[in-house]
Amino acid sequence: MRTGSISLTIDSEFQHVFLVGIAVQQICSWIPLSDQSAFEMEMAVVEAVNNSIEHACHNQSGHPITTRMKLSEDRIIFVISDAGDAVIGLPEMPALDDHLASPPERGRGVQIMRAVMDEVAYRTDGTSNFVTMVKYLPIVRTEDN
Amino acid sequence: MHAPPVENMIMELQERIDGDALVATVLESRLDASSAPALKKRMAALIKDGHHRLALDLSAVEFIDSSGLSAMVSALRQLQGDGDLVLIAPRNTVLSMFKLTRLDRVFRIFPDQTQALAALASPISQCAPDR
Numbered sequence: 001m002r003t004g005s006i007s008l009t010i011d012s013e014f015q016h017v018f019l020v021g022i023a024v025q026q027i028c029s030w031i032p033l034s035d036q037s038a039f040e041m042e043m044a045v046v047e048a049v050n051n052s053i054e055h056a057c058h059n060q061s062g063h064p065i066t067t068r069m070k071l072s073e074d075r076i077i078f079v080i081s082d083a084g085d086a087v088i089g090l091p092e093m094p095a096l097d098d099h100l101a102s103p104p105e106r107g108r109g110v111q112i113m114r115a116v117m118d119e120v121a122y123r124t125d126g127t128s129n130f131v132t133m134v135k136y137l138p139i140v141r142t143e144d145n
Numbered sequence: 146m147h148a149p150p151v152e153n154m155i156m157e158l159q160e161r162i163d164g165d166a167l168v169a170t171v172l173e174s175r176l177d178a179s180s181a182p183a184l185k186k187r188m189a190a191l192i193k194d195g196h197h198r199l200a201l202d203l204s205a206v207e208f209i210d211s212s213g214l215s216a217m218v219s220a221l222r223q224l225q226g227d228g229d230l231v232l233i234a235p236r237n238t239v240l241s242m243f244k245l246t247r248l249d250r251v252f253r254i255f256p257d258q259t260q261a262l263a264a265l266a267s268p269i270s271q272c273a274p275d276r
Binding site: 035104 | 175177178242245246251
């Protein structure tokens with residue numbers, strides 16, 4: 001399988017996020033991941049970029065948000081970075097069944113990221129913030145002749 | 146600069162009345178943070194205008210994020226049990242997000258408009274679909 005990396009940068013406005021999502025989905029489909037897995041990768045990346053716009057950039061445009069996608073033999077790594085305000089960290093995954101009678105309106109983005117990715121981490125270096133998400137790829141074995 | 150206000154956002158929504166139910170078909174292929182606020186606002190207006198039996202047709206929606214889910218939860222919360230909001234024909238990928246977030250156990254989801262309208266016309270306890 002071919003490997004490589006790509007970086008996509010958008011301005012911090014929700015109206016641009018779909019471009020990142022479509023690129024992620026198309027690349028994941030090429031790998032190839034299943035339609036469902038490609039959808040989930042798109043979903044997780046869109047949620048991470050949305051969080052950057054809302055929580056780091058406070059819904060203000062003019063801040064670049066970069067999604068770096070690195071494809072290697074056994075995994076795909078997404079790093080979403082911004083230079084906005086740091087947040088305390090990603091919230092822990094709440095129990096999904098606790099609020100069925102009165103479901104909260106918001107707060108599902110990180111749930112989704114954690115559910116569909118194999119690893120999710122957040123760090124800040126004082127200048128920039130980074131959300132790293134990793135999805136392990138199924139190993140394809142080829143027989144030696 | 147702040148993001149554009151909700152009133153400037155566009156949501157392609159086709160609405161029709163069927164008995165005492167209102168069927169709204171989302172014509173957007175993406176229900177995301179860019180489009181969901183407009184859906185939320187429109188649903189709120191419909192409920193405020195007295196439409197308490199609502200069916201939202203999602204068959205054209207190819208992508209949904211947590212903002213899209215939130216818009217629907219907001220409408221359901223606004224109803225406060227006085228009425229219902231049911232969902233129609235989400236694609237498998239979209240349906241998977243309802244399942245992942247357990248919202249498939251909050252909303253009643255039907256494969257087509259006929260079944261959704263029949264359910265809305267019946268007492269909720271008599272028409273719960275498989276979830």
